[in-house]
Amino acid sequence: MRQNYLLALLSAVILWLAWPPIPYSSPLLFVGFVPLLIAIEKVIRGNYTRKGKKIFWLSFLTGFVWNTASIYWVYNAMSAYLPSYVAMLISLIPFGLAPLLMALVFRVYYQLRKKTAIGYSFIGLVSFWVGYEFLHQWWDLAFPWMTLGNGFSNFHQLIQWYSVTGVFGGTVWIWGINLLLFLLIWQKREKIEAYNTKKLAIAITVALVVPATISVIKYNAYTEHINPSEVVVVQPNIDPYGKFGFIHPAEQLSTLLELSERVAKPNTEFFLWPETAISAEGWGIDEEQFRSYPAYERVIHFLDKYKNGNVLSGIESYQIYNYPKTTTARDFGNGTFRDPFNAAVLIDQSSKLQFYHKSKLVPGVEQLPFGESLSFMKPLFAHFGGSTGGYGSQEEPSVFYSQSGIGAAPVICYESIWGDYVAKYIREGAQFIAIVTNDGWWGNTSGKDQHLLYAKLRAIENRRWVARSANTGISGFINQRGDIVQKTSWWTPDALTQEINLNEELTFYTRNGDLVLYLALVGSLLSVFMLFRNRRRV
Structure with a gap:
């Protein structure tokens, strides 16, 4: 088994090297699972006991x-303000849970191998x-960061x-080539020919070359419809940990206004x-009373210089109820x-205010997963930086509309990883993200870097420009082909301005969502049917 575990480790190293942000390393994903598949096949065909258990631990x-x-930074973020043992415990959610689910998938694959043909x-x-x-992407412990299709964000x-299939199309592409390569290598290794070697080689070539060629042609041929809008993104670089002292919300607002004015043009329509970015001491901003806050007055005064100007900003806010609504x-x-x-x-010079409440909340920080069952963890949750009851949210996205009619998709942080969720904004009329x-x-x-690169996928899926404002991350602009047109440096206060092209057309993916999921559902149901049918025969 030692050699098998080395093969499993080799797969892990290849997949890690293929993962963003290493540039142009994505093609390694096509071979990343091959060593693991060989190790699993050796167990299946070998003289081992408890084969299912061994396959589970290999995967x-x-x-x-x-x-x-690939995501070591999760622990890095937590350990900065939590005891190391607590940070490690919470980090087990992304570090351990996803591998556990992966291992279960391979465990079911083993059951299928025992009872069905290898193709099934x-x-x-x-x-x-x-x-x-x-x-x-769906349950309370959602963390779709490592979806295989995300791996091509650096290429x-x-x-x-992806404007047709979304990221799940990339997942199927990667797996298809891995499986074909595995068959070819295994046959060469064992000197057998269950499948015609030449046909396998041709299938691998076609599966690699055709999608890539179509993509390169689309990339070079794609032209944006000219519909310009001037947008400013601001990166104030406020230290989130307060290592150099927390600044007052009014001082933070001054920084935002100063950086915005530095690059603004008379025709600027959005300041992002x-x-x-906007807050107040204590609980934050009461949404119903926001117009009475000095911050609102300062923003309105700033917009006096810009006829069609809008400020689209993150905000710490709350609502007051007379009962536990x-x-x-x-x-x-x-x-x-x-x-x-x-x-x-969204703040403009009209009397209207538009709010959007983040929907995809970060497990353990902004919401307590399975809150009722894990209520005993509320003190730890509060210490982590969230509130013991979690943050409020809204179920569906909402589009911000400027007075001139431009629709913007206000995507908050973690939400940019969800392809179908961002597509909902576009279906509701958003012309840029x-x-x-x-x-x-x-x-x-x-x-x-990964978070920035994943935004490129949303641009491609929906053919929308992405304007990205990060506090102490990387801010910038991404065009409809997924090219990063401008970006800021890390840990640098800055502001950028860019003329983007608004788009109203809907891609196939935007209109239809993740159809690949439905195909996977059919494949899963077929597999379950094959398992139970063969069980009855036995």
């Missing part, structure tokens, strides 16, 4: 090492893997067809400020309940 090892090496087993493996990735010229509203005494939000706001985030929690690690 868990690959997943654990690959995930930990491959369909089951890919289908259940896509199902695992979907689960990691976006090869995946322009980062996550929680939501599960996240807390009793504040005197018969009032406060519901806090990580939110975005505005990401407000604070990546400074992770420090100068690959986390901030």
Whole structure:
């Protein structure tokens, strides 16, 4: 078994090297699972006991090492303000849970191999893997950071067809080539020919070359419809940990206004400020009373210089209820309940204010996963930086509209990883994507780079410009092909201005969502049917 574990480790290293932000390393994903598949095949065909258990731990090892090496920054962020043992405990959610689910997928694959032909087993493996990735987008412990299709964000010229399939299409592409290569290498190794070698080689070549060629052609041929809008993104570089002292919200606002004015033009239509850029001492901003806050007056005064100007900003806000309207509203005494939000706001010179409450909340920071069952962890949750009841949210995205009719998608931080969720903004009329985030929690690690690169996928899927304002991350602009047109440096106060092109057309993916998931569901149901049918025969 020692050699098998070395093969599993080799898969982990290849997958890690293939993962962003290492530039142009994505093609390594096409061979990343081959060593693991060989190790599993050796167990299946070898004279071992408890084969299922051995396969489970082989695949868990690959997943654990690959995930930990790629997203080590999760622990880095937590350990900066939590005891190391607590940080490690919470880090087990992304470090250990995802590998556990991966291992379960391979365990089911083993069951399929025992009872069905290898082709059916491959369909089951890919289908259940896509199902695992979907689960990691849907449940309370959602962390879709390591979805395989995200791996091509550092080589976006090869995946322009994400505008049809989304990232799950990339997952299927990667798995398809890995499985074909595995068959070819295994046959060569064992000197057998269950499948015609030449046909396998041709299939691998076609599977590699055709999608990549189509993508490169689309990339070079794609032209944007000219519909310009001037946008400013601001990176104030406020230290999230307060290592150099926390600054007053009024001082933070001064920095934002100064940086904005530095690059603004008379025709600037949107000023984009980062996550929680606007706040107030205490609980933050009361949404109903926001117009009475000095911050609002200062923003309105700033916009006097810009005829069509709008400020789209992150904001720490809350609403007051007379009864516990939501599960996240807390009793504040005197018969009032406060519901806090990580939110975005659009401010213009009209009397209208538009708010959006972040929907995809970060497990363990902004919401307590499975809150009722894990209520005993509320003190730890509060210490982590969230509130003991979590933050309030809204179920569906909402588009911000300027007075001139421009629709902007206010995407807050973590939400930019969800392809279908961002597509909902576009279906509701968003003409560009505005990401407000604070990546400074992770420090100068690959986390901030990965987050920026993943935004390229949303640009391609929907053919929308992305304007990205990060507090202490990387701010910038991404065009409709996924090219990073401008970006700031890490840990540098800065502001950028860019003329972007608005787009109203809907891509196939935007209109139809993740159809690949439905195909995976069919494949999973077929696999389950094959398992139970063969069980009855036995």
